[in-house]
Amino acid sequence: EPGSDHYESALRKAALISYNHSQDFSKSYMYYDKLITMEGSKALDHQEAALYSAFLSGNSAGVEKYGPIVAEHAEADDMARGVAYYYLGKTYEKTGRDDEAIAAYTNVGRYMKNNEAAESSYNISKIFYDRTQLDSAETQAFETTKKATNYPIWMARSLILIGDIY
Numbered sequence: 001e002p003g004s005d006h007y008e009s010a011l012r013k014a015a016l017i018s019y020n021h022s023q024d025f026s027k028s029y030m031y032y033d034k035l036i037t038m039e040g041s042k043a044l045d046h047q048e049a050a051l052y053s054a055f056l057s058g059n060s061a062g063v064e065k066y067g068p069i070v071a072e073h074a075e076a077d078d079m080a081r082g083v084a085y086y087y088l089g090k091t092y093e094k095t096g097r098d099d100e101a102i103a104a105y106t107n108v109g110r111y112m113k114n115n116e117a118a119e120s121s122y123n124i125s126k127i128f129y130d131r132t133q134l135d136s137a138e139t140q141a142f143e144t145t146k147k148a149t150n151y152p153i154w155m156a157r158s159l160i161l162i163g164d165i166y
Contacts, residue, residue, distance in 0.1 A: 011035045029053035044075045055087040063091040082111030118148035
């Protein structure tokens with residue numbers, strides 16, 4: 001019960017159990033959000049868990065709430081920032097906010113050089129293609145083929161997109 005001596009501890013345990021054990025990410029988001037709000041927590045691990053839970057449960061508002069917080073957190077490393085921008089980009093794209101998705105995906109590439117960065121680069125080219133901004137789509141797709149040599153799926157998709165442009 002809120003206000004009791006054990007409420008914060010119970011929230012923390014409920015968040016951990018729902019996140020790690022039962023993997024009920026809607027519940028874990030709810031618990032982490034309450035915990036962060038209640039204690040005014042600036043703990044990066046709680047904020048990252050809330051962001052991850054929101055993303056996996058399809059909670060766009062939660063991703064938009066915690067994505068910027070994690071991305072701008074003083075203790076966040078490049079991986080944490082990149083993941084936050086990746087989740088934001090996916091969420092913005094899903095909700096039709098393409099300009100914001102492009103900005104988020106661009107930041108993924110600034111912080112990471114992994115599969116998510118390769119996918120983000122491809123997603124930018126796909127957004128341009130869908131907007132019929134073919135010159136920008138082509139430039140971005142070629143950029144993806146250069147940067148994503150270790151990620152054949154994104155290279156292949158970029159080459160197919162280039163073929164579609166021509």
